[in-house]
Amino acid sequence: MKKHDQDFIRRQNRLTVFEMIKNQHPISRAAIAKRTGMSPTTVSRIVTELTEQGYLFESDQVSEGVGRKSTLLDIVSASVLSIGVELDRGHMNVGIVDLQGNLLCGGKYPRDPDESPDKTIARISEAIDGLTKLQEIDRTRIVGIGVGLPGIVNNEKGIVMFSVQLGWKNVALADRLKELTGYEVAVDNELKVKALAEHLKGVAIGSSRTALLGFGNGVGSALILEGEIYRGETNSAGEIGHTTVDPNGMMCECGKTGCLQTYINIGSLLSEANRIRPIRTIEELFEARRSGEQWAVQLIERALMYMAITVNNIVCMYNPDSVILSGELVDKIPEVYEEVEALCHSRFIWEPLRGSFAFHRSELNERGVVIGSGLLSQNRFFELS
Amino acid sequence: MKKHDQDFIRRQNRLTVFEMIKNQHPISRAAIAKRTGMSPTTVSRIVTELTEQGYLFESDQVSEGVGRKSTLLDIVSASVLSIGVELDRGHMNVGIVDLQGNLLCGGKYPRDPDESPDKTIARISEAIDGLTKLQEIDRTRIVGIGVGLPGIVNNEKGIVMFSVQLGWKNVALADRLKELTGYEVAVDNELKVKALAEHLKGVAIGSSRTALLGFGNGVGSALILEGEIYRGETNSAGEIGHTTVDPNGMMCECGKTGCLQTYINIGSLLSEANRIRPIRTIEELFEARRSGEQWAVQLIERALMYMAITVNNIVCMYNPDSVILSGELVDKIPEVYEEVEALCHSRFIWEPLRGSFAFHRSELNERGVVIGSGLLSQNRFFELS
Numbered sequence: 095m096k097k098h099d100q101d102f103i104r105r106q107n108r109l110t111v112f113e114m115i116k117n118q119h120p121i122s123r124a125a126i127a128k129r130t131g132m133s134p135t136t137v138s139r140i141v142t143e144l145t146e147q148g149y150l151f152e153s154d155q156v157s158e159g160v161g162r163k164s165t166l167l168d169i170v171s172a173s174v175l176s177i178g179v180e181l182d183r184g185h186m187n188v189g190i191v192d193l194q195g196n197l198l199c200g201g202k203y204p205r206d207p208d209e210s211p212d213k214t215i216a217r218i219s220e221a222i223d224g225l226t227k228l229q230e231i232d233r234t235r236i237v238g239i240g241v242g243l244p245g246i247v248n249n250e251k252g253i254v255m256f257s258v259q260l261g262w263k264n265v266a267l268a269d270r271l272k273e274l275t276g277y278e279v280a281v282d283n284e285l286k287v288k289a290l291a292e293h294l295k296g297v298a299i300g301s302s303r304t305a306l307l308g309f310g311n312g313v314g315s316a317l318i319l320e321g322e323i324y325r326g327e328t329n330s331a332g333e334i335g336h337t338t339v340d341p342n343g344m345m346c347e348c349g350k351t352g353c354l355q356t357y358i359n360i361g362s363l364l365s366e367a368n369r370i371r372p373i374r375t376i377e378e379l380f381e382a383r384r385s386g387e388q389w390a391v392q393l394i395e396r397a398l399m400y401m402a403i404t405v406n407n408i409v410c411m412y413n414p415d416s417v418i419l420s421g422e423l424v425d426k427i428p429e430v431y432e433e434v435e436a437l438c439h440s441r442f443i444w445e446p447l448r449g450s451f452a453f454h455r456s457e458l459n460e461r462g463v464v465i466g467s468g469l470l471s472q473n474r475f476f477e478l479s
Numbered sequence: 480m481k482k483h484d485q486d487f488i489r490r491q492n493r494l495t496v497f498e499m500i501k502n503q504h505p506i507s508r509a510a511i512a513k514r515t516g517m518s519p520t521t522v523s524r525i526v527t528e529l530t531e532q533g534y535l536f537e538s539d540q541v542s543e544g545v546g547r548k549s550t551l552l553d554i555v556s557a558s559v560l561s562i563g564v565e566l567d568r569g570h571m572n573v574g575i576v577d578l579q580g581n582l583l584c585g586g587k588y589p590r591d592p593d594e595s596p597d598k599t600i601a602r603i604s605e606a607i608d609g610l611t612k613l614q615e616i617d618r619t620r621i622v623g624i625g626v627g628l629p630g631i632v633n634n635e636k637g638i639v640m641f642s643v644q645l646g647w648k649n650v651a652l653a654d655r656l657k658e659l660t661g662y663e664v665a666v667d668n669e670l671k672v673k674a675l676a677e678h679l680k681g682v683a684i685g686s687s688r689t690a691l692l693g694f695g696n697g698v699g700s701a702l703i704l705e706g707e708i709y710r711g712e713t714n715s716a717g718e719i720g721h722t723t724v725d726p727n728g729m730m731c732e733c734g735k736t737g738c739l740q741t742y743i744n745i746g747s748l749l750s751e752a753n754r755i756r757p758i759r760t761i762e763e764l765f766e767a768r769r770s771g772e773q774w775a776v777q778l779i780e781r782a783l784m785y786m787a788i789t790v791n792n793i794v795c796m797y798n799p800d801s802v803i804l805s806g807e808l809v810d811k812i813p814e815v816y817e818e819v820e821a822l823c824h825s826r827f828i829w830e831p832l833r834g835s836f837a838f839h840r841s842e843l844n845e846r847g848v849v850i851g852s853g854l855l856s857q858n859r860f861f862e863l864s
Binding site: 445 | 487488516631640641687688700710711712713714715716717718719720721722723724725726733734735738784785788791792793795796797798799800826827829830831832835836
């Protein structure tokens with residue numbers, strides 16, 4: 095039951111106006127009033143407030159209707175900055191994101207897979223120091239840090255509950271990183287923030303129900319409903335990696351058999367490939383297929399089929415208007431997107447739902463998690479302020 | 480982008496207060512103000528309005544705090560009535576539902592599986608006439624008709640897009656039934672309204688994320704998020720029957736192989752059983768298993784395993800707080816619920832999500848669709864009024 099008291103409405107209206115300007119700038123006060131249904135007085139009050147706080151500026155004058163002129167409002171992109179961090183097994187990415195979701199600068203840092211949480215947290219802090227000094231960033235503009243990582247995250251408390259890829263369990267990441275840096279820290283699952291980034295700044299702008307799939311070292315998905323991340327009861331919604339796709343299938347590290355991830359994640363594919371001959375990277379594996387090695391053809395075709403099946407299963411369950419494929423497999427190997435899309439259209443999507451959604455390749459690619467984490471941190475800041 | 484203009488807020492507040500009284504009656508004005516965050520003045524104004532319209536009455540006086548007395552508000556159950564209709568292949572159920580979701584009376588009517596839409600619509604209208612006359616129902620109290628059925632429904636326009644069970648395609652059910660009866664008609668997928676009924680009046684009261692599964696002549700699911708049916712882009716969310724659970728599996732009527740429903744829906748189970756010997760009903764099939772016929776043991780154990788896998792897949796995708804099993808297989812065969820629950824707990828739920836949800840058997844059983852359809856029709860009425 096939502097509160098509809100005055101204070102709630104005031105904050106909600108402020109967010110609504112600000113979101114509209116962020117997404118549809120430049121825009122006039124009159125257009126905002128029309129599209130939100132708010133009174134011109136309310137819109138003007140909020141715009142004045144946001145301008146005084148330095149987030150907006152008045153840009154051009156345009157004619158609207160007969161003889162009337164109105165002033166367009168725009169965003170001061172650099173008025174708010176945040177740090178976006180992507181943590182993965184073998185590397186981390188740190189970047190600085192502005193109010194419009196632009197990545198101002200960033201760096202990629204190797205990470206020892208066995209590194210302790212304390213060590214990683216210290217290195218995030220160092221990377222932020224380095225980046226802000228090197229780029230002469232005004233640190234007073236930074237409103238917080240967002241961190242995206244593979245695994246199950248308690249997003250309210252900023253605790254990493256469980257991450258196979260990082261080898262972490264119950265790590266109070268937000269509290270510890272805040273202690274070191276002084277900034278507010280938001281933590282979330284990497285695919286959830288990536289989907290948010292694609293929804294706000296990437297390929298799914300304007301979508302009401304975006305499903306993003308990640309095919310890489312893990313397998314997962316995320317759903318954005320009306321601009322909000324759908325989290326479920328324990329922020330685990332979309333954990334498709336352990337849905338069962340063949341009860342007689344391979345043993346999964348989770349203790350069940352035939353989990354989706356055993357057929358398509360990079361680790362599983364390489365481990366299967368190494369039964370035949372030494373293969374170190376996913377590029378090598380696809381190269382073996384291109385040169386006609388039958389075992390590689392079979393292994394990859396099975397993986398592509400399961401990816402298409404996954405798209406169908408997501409479409410049947412979530413009935414989205416947009417499906418985005420992302421992850422290392424999609425980013426690095428051009429044929430993955432093309433073949434999965436073709437398989438979906440020719441065979442694997444249930445007939446009544448064909449054409450019910452737009453099919454996209456991730457637009458932000460490996461920048462998605464950093465941008466999404468940065469935007470998550472900004473959203474948190476504006477919701478609280 | 481939601482409108483937060485005054486009119487929207489007024490209607491929203493009215494619905495919020497009414498919903499709270501419906502769900503938590505008897506309740507005082509002060510308690511409503513406290514729980515909604517609305518001002519006491521606003522709450523009083525809305526309560527006066529709803530009382531004048533005949534929906535509420537003042538019941539007892541109670542002491543709240545030191546020496547203060549406050550009046551409790553309650554619902555006039557019979558002030559609003561609606562017709563709930565369940566349409567299925569071989570029968571239809573029609574009932575009259577009051578404001579509290581009580582089924583006042585109802586009847587079950589056989590239906591010829593080949594009956595035309597016009598014939599069925601005429602028979603629904605006759606059934607309503609018969610029922611209201613027999614039970615001396617005040618027809619001026621009836622605010623509309625809700626119809627729940629298996630298949631894909633355009634709920635906004637009240638069109639049955641596609642129903643294998645009824646053999647219907649593109650039937651403008653709402654318009655045609657309204658023409659005959661004069662009532663507003665809401666149409667929806669049967670599992671969506673059943674989930675709504677269990678959420679509002681059944682086993683999942685108070686849940687924020689309810690997933691309901693239906694195992695019967697079809698296989699499907701529905702998700703209720705914060706009291707609202709999650710519909711997806713084309714009202715098809717939850718259509719798990721055609722998720723692929725074994726790409727090498729049996730041919731499905733949809734043209735794909737290994738769809739979930741080929742392993743667990745009643746038609747498929749009977750068709751498989753009849754390869755061995757004539758079996759006419761699902762009860763007979765389970766009887767064969769109980770008497771130790773090995774083929775029946777295998778067929779049913781495979782079905783139960785796939786049901787448990789389905790629960791896991793739903794839990795991984797939706798991350799609900801409650802899972803409800805429903806449908807003919809669960810209602811008619813006691814061991815289905817018990818064995819699926821045991822399989823889930825022992826093997827099939829991904830370990831990090833064990834204990835993240837409550838497991839329930841449907842409480843409303845075969846009344847669920849009629850009650851849910853009736854409540855859907857009432858919700859529509861109050862949203863518009």
